[in-house]
Amino acid sequence: MGSLLESNAAAAVSEPSSQERVERLIAQQPQAVVALLEPGFRAGDDSRELLMLLSRAYAASGSRERCESVTTLAVQKYPDSLAVRVAHAESAMACRDWTAADERWRVIESGWDEFSDFIFLRHARVCVERDDLEQASTLLARFLRYRPGHAGATALQDIVASRRAKKYRVELVKIDEASPLSLELAADQRRIGNRRALSRISVEATMAASAPASLIVRRGEAAEAYPMVPASQGHAEALEGWRFSGQLELTPGAEIGVECSGVEHWSYRLKLEPVMEVLVGQQNxxxxxxxxxxxxxxxxxxxxxxxxxxxxxxxxxxxxxxxxxxxxxxxxxxxxxxxxxxxxxxxxxxxxxxxxxxxxxxxxxxxxxxxxxxxxxxxxxxxxxxxxxxxxxxxxxxxxxxxxxxxxxxxxxxxxxxxxxxxxxxxxxxxxxxxxxxxxxxxxxxxxxxxxxxxxxxxxxxxxxxxxxxxxxxxxxxxxxxxxxxxxxxxxxxxxxxxxxxxxxxxxxxxxxxxxxxxxxxxxxxxxxxxxxxxxxxxxxxxxxxxxxxxxxxxxxxxxxxxxxxxxxxxxxxxxxxxxxxxxxxxxxx
Structure with missing residues (x-):
């Protein structure tokens, strides 16, 4: 088997028509193909054919880092080869580096006038992993224009539509029981919605304090302040303290608190709780x-x-x-x-x-x-x-x-x-x-x-x-x-x-x-x-x-x-x- 593998692989490097045979061998015995091709690579053979075969063998054997290294070298040496660019993008996908994969598919789509429409489908899969559902939807629409009814694309389209429509319920989790801030969701916000609908939430906040206070929102490292008004303003009876009533742009995990007299109190964390969207009936x-x-x-x-x-x-x-x-x-x-x-x-x-x-x-x-x-x-x-x-x-x-x-x-x-x-x-x-x-x-x-x-x-x-x-x-x-x-x-x-x-x-x-x-x-x-x-x-x-x-x-x-x-x-x-x-x-x- 070894001699057959060696002869077929060697032929594939010199004879493109024989490449299909080696592809089968790569799928069946990738480690053997790696062992056959690596000596030539180390000796300085960086031909496009050898680099492409070696990258596929590395990928098939699970050596993702080596695959990435070889495809990166191939791109540096053969930047105008579409096949090399595709292998580079596939390598990033195998490594689950979705940002790099997205960038590499974009290079192909913008740099080549003609390429397989399946590139749109592969790029769409990357965008789903990156949660870029708008771009995934756009790419799938392009692909389906060429291949209407394609089962894989329509299945992915269903997944994109489902994620975009996925329902959540807003919850405010108190993170400081001693905080002087009282915060509630406004009546119109106590509902179910998708992420886009819930990116802005309506809140009503009150704070018992004599000094002026501001509502503060922290998203990651960035914080933003929203002035609060006297609680008596707009009310029939005078109330002590400060209040805020309005909409905030929030992301899951954002924290809400209050700042008074130069002191910050972080009181609540925003949580989007997934809502059951599917009932499982008899026989699944x-x-x-x-x-x-x-x-x-x-x-x-x-x-x-x-x-x-x-x-x-x-x-x-x-x-x-x-x-x-x-x-x-x-x-x-x-x-x-x-x-x-x-x-x-x-x-x-x-x-x-x-x-x-x-x-x-x-x-x-x-x-x-x-x-x-x-x-x-x-x-x-x-x-x-x-x-x-x-x-x-x-x-x-x-x-x-x-x-x-x-x-x-x-x-x-x-x-x-x-x-x-x-x-x-x-x-x-x-x-x-x-x-x-x-x-x-x-x-x-x-x-x-x-x-x-x-x-x-x-x-x-x-x-x-x-x-x-x-x-x-x-x-x-x-x-x-x-x-x-x-x-x-x-x-x-x-x-x-x-x-x-x-x-x-x-x-x-x-x-x-x-x-x-x-x-x-x-x-x-x-x-x-x-x-x-x-x-x-x-x-x-x-x-x-x-x-x-x-x-x-x-x-x-x-x-x-x-x-x-x-x-x-x-x-x-x-x-x-x-x-x-x-x-x-x-x-x-x-």
């Missing part, structure tokens, strides 16, 4: 918990529609029914997972939930709607353990039911096939380490010419995607207004295999006349997720009513810049282009 099925829509309360009937919310739905139903008299228009409810699989859920369903209330309003108005709950419950593969959304199979079932409601009775089952695939999912990504489960992926069997004609790639609300298909069975246009379930399982894309043009807008429960009239849509679907039914649907005349400025306010500046550059490369399709620009433009200063 995962469900939402502590989400902003209060899924548990919705299922158990603790959260029902108020009178005002009922009236909003009644007005919507009246207007929607009037539109249905004029065109083919369907309201689609994407079922909550706990409704589809109640036997897996740890709570008992109430007889009446918000869903039943909304459906009663629809039925009273004779509004055409689709609640595919029974269909989903009858198919074990419609939902899966680690995600809130339907699977590819579930998306297909909803797609087929919509077709039937629109009057198409074609047998489409023979045109699609389903395969199993392990994925993380939006709930699995909230578990550490991430949990995976098998889902079904649907694909079209027949000849297809589906392509994305326009996509602004804005995450979540405001996303617009347009599909065209010159080989479509139906020379018609379909418009879908909906939420995250429109993309889940490939729901919207399924229609694109049959219709000549499909336009989707992420505006859950909304209908925009401007879009429907412009597209001369033969059919329109207005979709919303079941847990959103506390919010009545909206009937809008134009996209401007969707408030693009407010949508854009949720995006970080770096993400906006990336998306704006992508938008500039898109064909100008109005009004979608202008709407997207309004989302991505910085707000006007007053």
């Amino acid at each position: 099925w995962l469900f939402l918990a502590n989400d902003v829509n209060a899924s548990i309360d919705l299922f158990t009937g603790q959260r029902l529609l108020s009178q005002e919310e009922r009236q909003r739905w009644e007005r919507f139903a009246e207007g929607f029914k009037a539109l249905q008299r004029e065109r083919s228009l369907l309201f689609l409810i994407a079922n909550a997972k706990e409704k589809v699989r109640p036997e897996r859920y740890p709570y008992d369903k109430a007889d009446v939930t918000v869903t039943e209330q909304v459906k009663a309003i629809f039925e009273a108005a004779a509004l055409e709607y689709l609640d595919p709950l029974a269909t989903m419950q009858d198919d074990a593969a419609s939902y899966y353990p680690t995600d809130t959304h339907w699977s590819g199979r579930g998306a297909y079932l909803a797609f087929r039911d919509c077709l039937r409601r629109f009057g198409y009775d074609d047998d489409v089952d023979s045109q699609f096939r389903f395969v199993a695939q392990d994925v993380v999912g939006d709930l699995g990504s909230k578990i550490d380490p991430p949990a995976t489960s098998a889902t079904t992926v649907v694909s079209f069997i027949g000849e297809s010419a589906v392509r994305r004609a326009f996509a602004n790639d804005i995450p979540g609300t405001g996303n617009i995607t347009m599909f065209t298909n010159e080989l479509a069975r139906y020379r018609k246009t379909l418009v879908i207004f909906g939420g995250s379930s429109v993309g889940a399982g490939g729901f919207a894309r399924l229609f694109a295999y049959l219709f000549q043009r499909v336009v989707t807008l992420n505006l859950p429960g909304s209908y925009v006349s401007e879009v429907v009239e412009l597209e001369r849509a033969a059919h329109v679907i207005v979709q919303t997720n079941e847990r959103y039914l506390t919010q009545a649907g909206k009937l809008m005349e134009s996209l401007d009513e969707a408030n693009p400025v407010a949508i854009g306010g949720k995006l970080a500046p770096a993400a906006k810049a990336e998306l704006k550059a992508n938008l500039a490369s898109q064909p100008v399709a109005e009004p979608y282009f202008s709407f997207s620009q309004a989302i991505l433009s910085p707000p006007e200063r007053s």
